[in-house]
Amino acid sequence: MKNLFLSAAIILGGLTSFATTSPVTITNAKTIVLQDEYTEIKVEEVPAAVTDALKKAYPDAILSKAYKNAKSEYKLDVTVGDKVGSLYANADGSWIKK
Template sequence: MKKLVLSAAILLGSLSTFASTSPIKDVTVKTITVAEEFVEVKIEEVPSAVTDALKTAYPDAIVNKAYVNENKEYKLDITLGDKQGAVFADENGNWIQKQ
């Protein structure tokens, strides 16, 4: 009887472990896909709506590189003082939250 209860506990424990780790793999794949869809473009090719939004939000920011994806969303690698980062905007200059 003890072996039956122990076997059932081990089986149920292994199933719950498998179920809890499965979604993590899906999230990782999606993150990689998002990161690879941007293609570098010349800074001059960024729409004026995007550059104007950047000047309004971060007047002292310097654009180092610019990227665009199929949805006409722009990623701008910027330097602000001694900090570097990236901001995302659509072609109309509206800010986008990306991971």
């Protein structure tokens, strides 16, 4: 009877070692950022259509920085009151959602 319990314990103990799983960790992760490349330009270089659209949409906005990409799209860093944000526009003054 002792041998039966002993052999059952050994067999069950051996099976539990095969049932364990090791944790899986990811060691190599890639980050891909798709973004249009904007280069900083002077505020005076922004087309009049864009500045007029900004004044019409946000009369109290202060244009602090301006950027332009290869597609003639403009990124405008503006301040309205105590809020700071970025707006995107085409050369003709149409707003772009990004």
